[in-house]
Amino acid sequence: MTVWPAGARPTVTIVGGGAAGTLTAIHLIRAAARRETALTVVLIDPADRCGRGVAFGATEDQHLLNVPASGMSALPEEPGHFVAWRARNSFDTSGGPTAFVPRRQFGLYLEDLLAEAERAADGLVVVQHRRTRAVGVRRQASSVAVTTSEGDEIVADAVVVATGLPEAGAAWAPPALADSPFFVPDPWAPGAVDTIRRDRVGPADVLLVGTGLTAVDLVLSLTGKGSRPDRSVLAVSRKGRLPRVHLAEPKLAAIPDVAGWGSDLDTLQEDVRRYVEAVAAAGGDWRPAVDGIRFRVATLWERLGEDDRARFLTGPAGEWNWLRHRMAPSSAVVLRELRAVERLTVEQGEVVGAEPLTGGGLRVRLSGGTEREVGWVVNCTGPQADIRLLGNAFLDGLLRPRASGALASVASAGLGLRTEHGRLIDEAGSTEAPIWTLGSLRRGELWESTAVPEIRTQAVGLASAILDEVAPLPRRLEDGRLVSGHHPIARPRDPLGMPLSTTAEAAAAYNAGLERILRLQDGGEDLIREATLADPGFALAHAALAMLGYEAGAHTDVRVSLDAAIEAVGRRGDSRETSFVGTVANRIDGSRALGSSSLMAHIATYPRDVLAVSAAVPTIAFSGVTDVQREAWDLVDGLAPSYGDHWWYISLLAFVRQDQGKFEEAGLLAESALSCEPSSGHAVHAQTHVMYETGQHEEGRVWLDHWVAESGRSASHRAHFSWHAALHELALGDTEAVRRRYYSQLAPPTVTGVRGLVDAASLIWRWRIAVADWDRATGGLGLPPAFEGEGAPPPIEAVLAGVDENLILAPQTPFIAVHAAIALAAQGEVPLLERLRVHCARADDRTTRTVVVPICDAFIAVTEQRWSDAATLFGELLPALVKVGGSAAQREVIEETLLFCLVQSGRADEAISVLGGRLDRRPSPLDLRRRNAFGRLAAGR
Numbered sequence: 005m006t007v008w009p010a011g012a013r014p015t016v017t018i019v020g021g022g023a024a025g026t027l028t029a030i031h032l033i034r035a036a037a038r039r040e041t042a043l044t045v046v047l048i049d050p051a052d053r054c055g056r057g058v059a060f061g062a063t064e065d066q067h068l069l070n071v072p073a074s075g076m077s078a079l080p081e082e083p084g085h086f087v088a089w090r091a092r093n094s095f096d097t098s099g100g101p102t103a104f105v106p107r108r109q110f111g112l113y114l115e116d117l118l119a120e121a122e123r124a125a126d127g128l129v130v131v132q133h134r135r136t137r138a139v140g141v142r143r144q145a146s147s148v149a150v151t152t153s154e155g156d157e158i159v160a161d162a163v164v165v166a167t168g169l170p171e172a173g174a175a176w177a178p179p180a181l182a183d184s185p186f187f188v189p190d191p192w193a194p195g196a197v198d199t200i201r202r203d204r205v206g207p208a209d210v211l212l213v214g215t216g217l218t219a220v221d222l223v224l225s226l227t228g229k230g231s232r233p234d235r236s237v238l239a240v241s242r243k244g245r246l247p248r249v250h251l252a253e254p255k256l257a258a259i260p261d262v263a264g265w266g267s268d269l270d271t272l273q274e275d276v277r278r279y280v281e282a283v284a285a286a287g288g289d290w291r292p293a294v295d296g297i298r299f300r301v302a303t304l305w306e307r308l309g310e311d312d313r314a315r316f317l318t319g320p321a322g323e324w325n326w327l328r329h330r331m332a333p334s335s336a337v338v339l340r341e342l343r344a345v346e347r348l349t350v351e352q353g354e355v356v357g358a359e360p361l362t363g364g365g366l367r368v369r370l371s372g373g374t375e376r377e378v379g380w381v382v383n384c385t386g387p388q389a390d391i392r393l394l395g396n397a398f399l400d401g402l403l404r405p406r407a408s409g410a411l412a413s414v415a416s417a418g419l420g421l422r423t424e425h426g427r428l429i430d431e432a433g434s435t436e437a438p439i440w441t442l443g444s445l446r447r448g449e450l451w452e453s454t455a456v457p458e459i460r461t462q463a464v465g466l467a468s469a470i471l472d473e474v475a476p477l478p479r480r481l482e483d484g485r486l487v488s489g490h491h492p493i494a495r496p497r498d499p500l501g502m503p504l505s506t507t508a509e510a511a512a513a514y515n516a517g518l519e520r521i522l523r524l525q526d527g528g529e530d531l532i533r534e535a536t537l538a539d540p541g542f543a544l545a546h547a548a549l550a551m552l553g554y555e556a557g558a559h560t561d562v563r564v565s566l567d568a569a570i571e572a573v574g575r576r577g578d579s580r581e582t583s584f585v586g587t588v589a590n591r592i593d594g595s596r597a598l599g600s601s602s603l604m605a606h607i608a609t610y611p612r613d614v615l616a617v618s619a620a621v622p623t624i625a626f627s628g629v630t631d632v633q634r635e636a637w638d639l640v641d642g643l644a645p646s647y648g649d650h651w652w653y654i655s656l657l658a659f660v661r662q663d664q665g666k667f668e669e670a671g672l673l674a675e676s677a678l679s680c681e682p683s684s685g686h687a688v689h690a691q692t693h694v695m696y697e698t699g700q701h702e703e704g705r706v707w708l709d710h711w712v713a714e715s716g717r718s719a720s721h722r723a724h725f726s727w728h729a730a731l732h733e734l735a736l737g738d739t740e741a742v743r744r745r746y747y748s749q750l751a752p753p754t755v756t757g758v759r760g761l762v763d764a765a766s767l768i769w770r771w772r773i774a775v776a777d778w779d780r781a782t783g784g785l786g787l788p789p790a791f792e793g794e795g796a797p798p799p800i801e802a803v804l805a806g807v808d809e810n811l812i813l814a815p816q817t818p819f820i821a822v823h824a825a826i827a828l829a830a831q832g833e834v835p836l837l838e839r840l841r842v843h844c845a846r847a848d849d850r851t852t853r854t855v856v857v858p859i860c861d862a863f864i865a866v867t868e869q870r871w872s873d874a875a876t877l878f879g880e881l882l883p884a885l886v887k888v889g890g891s892a893a894q895r896e897v898i899e900e901t902l903l904f905c906l907v908q909s910g911r912a913d914e915a916i917s918v919l920g921g922r923l924d925r926r927p928s929p930l931d932l933r934r935r936n937a938f939g940r941l942a943a944g945r
Contacts, residue, residue, distance in 0.1 A: 022057020
């Protein structure tokens with residue numbers, strides 16, 4: 005019987021209801037609801053409940069996830085979602101986000117999230133769970149029919165193959181073993197472990213063949229509660245080793261830049277070895293290197309030819325899997341204890357023969373000639389890798405030759421199916437059939453494609469692609485051009501789908517430049533300038549150059565670019581482009597208030613205009629749309645429906661969360677963004693702030709230096725990242741490291757202009773007053789060695805020589821004005837400080853008048869050594885500093901100056917109180933030493 009599940013509405017059939025299928029359904033429902041698209045989703049899986057599959061169908065709490073809970077969110081834009089769900093559902097959260105929790109909880113989570121998504125769709129999307137098996141598939145004119153084991157055909161507009169690898173591989177088993185009732189070929193078959201547990205007759209020992217993560221779970225099951233007290237387990241494999249162990253406190257992944265790595269297996273192996281050793285030497289552990297390489301594996305795998313891939317599978321793959329797939333620390337503790345009491349033995353070997361024992365059980369012969377009498381032998385070698393050997397009726401149907409060719413073709417030694425971004429490539433090389441796949445069936449083309457983070461990302465991409473296929477946005481005519489949704493079909497688009505009124509050649513250059521800007525990489529404005537040369541009438545490119553010059557200090561003639569944009573948009577430009585040009589003009593020529601309101605209005609109408617949003621909420625810049633933090637936060641939060649899980653938006657959200665003091669969430673968001681785009685400077689910037697504000701100074705310095713040298717090799721604002729690393733070193737009290745970094749990375753002529761003022765000059769001031777604090781506090785006890793001689797802070801004059809005078813004496817924003825005051829105080833220039841104060845007092849901007857002017861007064865008092873007056877002024881100003889913009893780490897320079905003034909004025913008790921508050925929220929070796937020294941000073945010692 006042929007079944008059309010929902011009449012005229014589009015239908016998507018998902019074959020497989022495990023993690024991959026359920027994640028696909030969740031994201032299809034969410035995406036359809038956002039588009040207001042009616043849809044029917046049919047899940048075909050014989051299991052009673054969705055979300056389980058082999059991976060998460062475990063029922064025992066000792067079977068743990070192989071990654072921390074913080075890495076298991078189903079929603080990329082909410083990396084703490086699974087952790088929050090566990091808390092809402094009263095699960096034990098004592099281990100925090102980094103706990104390794106029972107696998108069954110993730111299955112419950114997926115089931116719950118699927119039901120929640122369906123409820124939120126409010127009838128727009130209908131979900132049907134067909135508790136049956138898919139056994140066949142055929143292509144129809146404009147649809148695909150899936151045959152079930154009952155003989156029904158479910159006709160759909162699109163099909164997703166989410167079966168995973170449904171069969172365990174046991175071809176290694178000798179015939180006498182394979183035919184024995186005491187051999188368990190699939191340990192995850194229903195009741196398999198219970199059968200062994202109930203056995204009290206035969207030999208107590210159990211032989212596990214394979215020593216990977218499956219074996220870990222079986223050991224825990226067979227020696228835990230309810231097992232025979234005399235039971236012991238022997239685990240054998242060719243290498244005879246258990247999986248490696250996760251760190252109890254995970255470290256951030258160190259993602260490499262693999263552009264210069266080789267393209268053959270031997271060279272790549274050497275590149276990987278060298279990289280792992282370098283990361284381990286710098287940070288003390290190899291795991292961050294392996295975790296980082298994981299995000300580059302698809303790129304490296306694509307470089308290998310088929311011969312090299314086959315060679316990898318027969319050797320190096322085992323080593324990689326051993327390093328990559330690790331067990332939870334708590335599981336490792338239990339296994340170590342079992343080995344200590346000889347209830348677990350792990351040996352190198354293979355099963356070469358078996359014969360039955362009288363009364364049950366087996367005598368097993370191992371390579372090397374040893375024999376063991378065991379009650380059971382359990383296959384823990386994992387699934388059959390070659391999908392052609394699975395014997396799965398549905399997959400065989402996809403690969404079966406037809407008159408028009410098979411609907412699918414295999415990739416790399418049968419590891420999976422060939423696809424184009426997840427859409428199946430048939431035997432003829434076409435992607436015409438509307439059939440997609442994800443997860444383990446893409447291993448042949450990606451290698452790393454079995455963990456939740458990869459499957460989640462693929463599910464999100466499939467949801468969008470499938471909806472574009474089965475329910476494209478309505479088409480209409482606009483100005484005589486065919487339009488799909490808001491996008492003229494004949495026009496190129498930017499990376500976020502916004503149409504561009506230009507040629508394909510100019511659009512390609514513009515998009516390449518925009519992508520570099522989104523990543524915070526150098527060269528973006530150069531590529532956009534190329535776009536204006538390719539098409540002088542490209543208004544958006546001219547406006548972008550003007551904005552980048554005005555907002556971010558890019559090398560361009562702002563006035564020339566703006567005039568060119570205004571002229572061009574009058575001849576050719578849609579409503580979005582006209583609005584953007586007008587917004588840039590208001591930012592440059594209008595008042596600050598007009599520029600901000602114009603930008604906010606533009607974003608409200610065109611929220612996916614990423615260049616406008618970048619100008620409104622910069623993470624490394626000097627202005628922004630508002631001085632009120634909450635307005636910026638609300639703006640970013642409100643953009644979520646327009647961006648969803650886009651890595652750039654998640655990066656921006658991470659920075660907002662750290663600004664809000666939500667450091668745990670910010671760190672998870674940054675990790676999520678970097679897993680999608682390792683070059684995202686915004687995500688790195690957010691993570692750097694998280695590490696500084698939570699006192700992870702040594703790890704933060706190492707991680708940041710690594711990123712700048714690898715994935716951030718092309719990063720713009722390198723000076724700012726160096727400044728962050730120097731702050732970590734200053735917090736550690738390692739002023740010799742600060743000195744080396746300054747002269748190699750922050751001193752002129754390497755750093756000049758606005759970055760010289762904001763980064764280099766402010767660092768010198770912080771460095772100087774930290775030294776002076778110590779000198780005053782020790783009262784003749786002498787300075788630490790690092791503060792003497794070459795370790796002393798450098799003079800400020802060389803930095804100021806590389807900064808335009810107008811930037812110092814006539815700054816346009818409160819943020820720049822504060823840093824100008826700092827630099828002039830470091831130079832001891834009272835007359836210039838007074839000139840700056842006059843300029844700020846005359847400013848239109850209220851924050852400049854009410855906050856920066858008193859800051860100038862305080863720095864004048866510092867320069868005149870009126871320490872108590874300066875301390876009082878700085879203390880009163882601290883609550884208002886947030887209005888000047890910048891980050892908490894940047895504004896902290898004022899608090900540092902307050903400490904300096906308090907000590908110099910003899911108010912050591914107040915300095916101790918300020919430092920105590922900081923130490924309560926953030927560890928710092930330097931602050932701890934200073935507080936102790938100030939305590940001696942206060943006591944008169």
